[in-house]
Amino acid sequence: MARRVVFDREKIIEKAFKMLKKEGMEAITARKLGDYMKASPAPIYNSFRSMEELKEVLIQKAKALFLEYIQNNRTELPFLNMGLGFCIFAKEESNLFRNIFLNPNTEENIIEQFREVSQQEIIKDSRFDNISEERRTELFFDCWTYAQGLASFIALGQIEATEAELIDILLRGPGYLVHKKLEEYGVK
DSSP states (O other), X not given: OOOOOOOOHHHHHHHHHHHHHHHOGXXXXXXXXXXXXXXXXXXXXXXXXXXXXXXXXXXXXXXXXXXXXXXXXSSSOXXXXXXXXXXXXXXXXXXXXXXXXIOTTSOHHHHHHHHHHHHGGGGGOGGGTTSOHHHHHHHHHHHHHHHHHHHHXXXXXXXXXXXXXXXXXXXXIIIHHHHHHHHHTTOO
């Protein structure tokens, strides 16, 4: 008699996260995940009230991974670290990046959650302390747009750059914009 494989909650999350990276959120159904685990969907429903609960756990796991990248202090500038982390995430986790940021089937609120997580990083940069919330949001949007465009090219394999080259690109683009805007706002 074959030994029965048991899937606990963590193992299901691990398998589902691999599936998310490979195929995207819309591909994750109880039946497909069960097939991916070479098991029936029953363990999934024993561990989660619904597939929506599992998907929310996966979103939180993806956000935590994303945060690791954008919070990594590679330079002395938190805002630059955020853009650099975004690009390195796109390079090292290209499938996950594409399945979150470039998939037309991704729900808007998921992308918004990633934007909100990123926007919280601005608070760590003291240069933005005396700037109004409106101006911070505007500046963040401009830099996010640039960084997401660059990261998209990286994830799609259209740009290959070292970390040093990425720093240079980001300093010439959004870095220059931040410098000019801070100057305009009277921040030294």
